[in-house]
Amino acid sequence: MYNRRFFFEVGESFFLTVKREYISIGIAMHDIDFFKKVNDELGHAAGDYVIKEIAALIKGTIRKNDVAARSGGEEFCLLIQCAHPSDAYTVIEKIRTTIAGYPFSYKGTKIGVSVSCGLTIALGKTLDSMINKADDFLYRAKHNGRNRIEGDYLG
Numbered sequence: 001m002y003n004r005r006f007f008f009e010v011g012e013s014f015f016l017t018v019k020r021e022y023i024s025i026g027i028a029m030h031d032i033d034f035f036k037k038v039n040d041e042l043g044h045a046a047g048d049y050v051i052k053e054i055a056a057l058i059k060g061t062i063r064k065n066d067v068a069a070r071s072g073g074e075e076f077c078l079l080i081q082c083a084h085p086s087d088a089y090t091v092i093e094k095i096r097t098t099i100a101g102y103p104f105s106y107k108g109t110k111i112g113v114s115v116s117c118g119l120t121i122a123l124g125k126t127l128d129s130m131i132n133k134a135d136d137f138l139y140r141a142k143h144n145g146r147n148r149i150e151g152d153y154l155g
Contacts, residue, residue: 001055004077007069008127011079014067015127025081026088026153027130028119029138030058030095032074033146038111046106047074050113054099061095077131085121089153092119100147116141119151 002010018025032038032054039047051074058068058076071077078095080088096117104111118137124130134151141150 001059001076002067002069004069004071007067007071007077007079010067011127014079014081015130018123023081024083024085024087024121025079025123025130026085026092026119026121027127027134028078028080028088028092028117028151029071029131029134030054030076030078030092030115030117031138031142033114033116033142035074038113042106042109042111046109046111049106050104050111053102053104054113054115057098057102058095061098062091066091077134082121085153088119088121089149089151092117092149096147096149114147116146117149117151119149119153121151121153 038050062068065081067079069077080091082088096115100114104113116138118134118141120130120133120137124133137150141148
């Protein structure tokens with residue numbers, strides 16, 4: 001999975017193309033729910049396993065023209081190219097449900113894992129402003145119960 005630096009390098013270039021050609025995009029931030037509990041109860045190796053599995057699930061779900069990166073700790077950032085604004089929500093919801101239904105197991109111990117997601121499809125002035133907006137929605141998703149998506153995708 002790409003890192004934060006690569007995401008910004010590719011994302012900035014793509015963002016400028018989007019603004020010039022009026023393509024729709026979505027920016028999503030994902031955060032693993034209760035990740036500290038995994039590390040505290042099962043150890044950091046279990047946490048690393050969860051992060052790697054989630055990265056693989058995200059990469060296996062997104063399309064070739066989408067960009068996903070680990071943005072830090074247990075957070076992931078995605079840039080979703082859309083033919084229609086609802087496309088971004090469809091992709092992010094598929095990721096969320098795939099992760100929630102995945103049978104995570106580390107050294108014989110099953111681990112219940114979910115992610116909270118923030119999604120914006122409102123084209124901002126900068127890529128950074130869209131990421132910040134998606135991050136605000138992410139914290140709203142955590143506050144409103146976790147394992148959910150919050151955003152401006154409904155209008």
